[in-house]
Amino acid sequence: MICTFLCATPLIERIYAADDVFKKADALFASENYFEASIEYERVLFFSGSSEIRAMANLQKAQALKQLGAFGKARNDLQRSFHFRGDDSLRFEILYQYAFCSYMDNRSDEAFATLLQLKHAFGHFPLHRYFLLQAMVLADLQQWDDLRTHLELWITKYLDDGIFLQNKLVKYDEILSGYEKVFRMDAERARLRSTFVPGLGQIYAGEFGWGLLNGFSQLASLAAFGVMAYNGYYIASFFAGLGPWQSFYFGGIRHAGELAATNKNNRLEDLQTALSVFLLAVDAYLADN
């Protein structure tokens, strides 16, 4: 009995001793076995009685899931630690990672709300990463004016250099000015243009070739109608001339709207890529100075 008490109890308790609780998971993470690491962090979270260790395990699991590209899952898992009321830096990190994973999971609205919460609760914390993420989120939400104000605030906070600030604001305006037409592009306007002038909607959407092709097709079918009718083929002119023309006409209107919507999205993606490059460059400069 004495031996059992002496030998067995420590053997069982040693399994999840607090001092080496992250050892296995960290080793797996370090060796880039992220899936296995995420399981081991979850194991720590499941078996640990300490809320702090559980929060840390959850955070580390999110890091492993991020490496696997599973941002949605990481985001869902981090929600479990929202109730954690311990160390402030850990709480900040949980919220920040939640905002980051939300942004990466195409939930910019949620990322924005979390960042506001972060700013309100942890304004005194070093917020460098916060500023970059906030800028990315604003770009994703297409809040161009807010992004400009945010950029100004960000640079002013970390660098006392008016010229640099001015240069960056001018650069930002330049990037946006290249896309002014895109902001105004509208599928309904494209459809309206094609309704009155065949092919004009496609040209408005930036697809000159498609516009020319549609306009030519309509002209050709109308010409066929005229020629056939002139030669006395009245039935044929109706079905083989006017029939194709109405297809080209209504199809052209619909196509113009689709092109405008697709091109606008594509161009906005280009703009967001350009802005991301710009914002990362600003972040790198501020970090170095």
Add this chain to the structure above:
Amino acid sequence: MKHLLIQVFFFFVLIMMTCVANARDVDDSGQLRQEIDFILHLIAREDFDAGIYLLDRIDNQDSFLKDSLNYLSGWVMYRQKKLEISAQKLLKVREESPVFHKSHFFGAYNLAHVGRHHDAQNTLAQIPVTPGGMHEAMQRFQISGVALLQNDFNEYHKQASHFNGNFHVMAQQERNMEMHRQRLETARTPSPALAGILSAAVPGLGRVYAGKSSEGIISFLYLAAMGFTTYDFYRGGGAGSPMFIISASVTGIFYAGNIYGSAVAARRVNQEFRYEMEQRILFDMHIPLRNAFN
């Protein structure tokens, strides 16, 4: 005295070794229990990949534990809709296990769902059941469902003659199954060949016969317009005019395509009906399983 001391010493050594061995057993079983608790936690969080990964790593020779692991793996696969692998795992559970009936009924259902009707029927037939009990009623009900999936009405009637509505978990589904049988037996299934012939006679009529009236009317209007156009070219330029030849060729291609399309439409209607009935039957087979075993 010396011998006595040696004996006492070995006695203590023996006790120490026994205690350490026992402690390790306690440790192993404790670890295993914890591991299974953890896996159940992962499954509850729908982290199926992690659950399966850990289940596959447990190496234990204990038969009862193997049953539990097979059941758990099968259940996780079932939740992931990997029904073929789920059936494999579930059907490995031995008769001695308390989850034997659940595993084998669900395993057979999975086989039926993936289209392995014959295997499902064999599996169901081999499940040992107590006469007059719920498991027997369930067995008959499931076999009747599989029989309907195979259009085997004789087997269905053989099993359905025992339906008595005594078990509330499947009383409603027994009635539903009878309705499915009636629909399957009385449904009019359009013949693709006849649909093609009808469309050859009157363009679009085959589609109307197949139950696709709007498609049939549109086909008719299109071909009528093409026919009139061709006639117009024939009237103006004669049989040798290029416009007539082009128009007649195009109309001929569309005419032939419409015949083929009508046959395809009839086949598609049959497939849609068959698919709908399969889904209804599988749905009604599934509900009693969930009611009885969950």
